[in-house]
Amino acid sequence: MSNIEQTLSIIKPDAVERNLSEEIKNEFNKNKFKIVKEKKVKLEKSDAEKFYQVHQSKPFYNDLCSYLSSGPIVVMILEKENAVLENRKLMGATDPSKAEKGTLRKKYGLSIDKNSVHGSDSVDNAKIEIDFFFNE
Secondary structure, eight states: OOOEEEEEEEEOHHHHHTTOHHHHHHHHHHTTOEEEEEEEEOOOHHHHHHHTGGGTTSTTHHHHHHHHTSSOEEEEEEEEETHHHHHHHHHOOSSGGGSOTTSHHHHHOOSSSOOSEEEOSSHHHHHHHHHHHOOO
């Protein structure tokens, strides 16, 4: 029985700025993800704060919100079997220096803050995050 899921992926400002969007999208395609929808947006800090609400109590929250709203981002709905887990594997560890070879963060990430991509961490959060950006 197939378990087709959707997950949210964000190409973060550092990667968009370095014109890596197409390259990263190709990585998703190569890994059999279907990009169901995508758009380029520029978030206001208040939107970033809403998006990262779950991290509100953490010390890095403010920097995270400032960073996500610092430039254009590309948001995508990815679809495949076990998409949430598969995308997290493809992204690699949050800290690019600790990420496995071949992962997106190892290839493109600059630092733990500027790690180029975001992906939902659970099926429930994927739904919330997809609705956040694609609720038209």
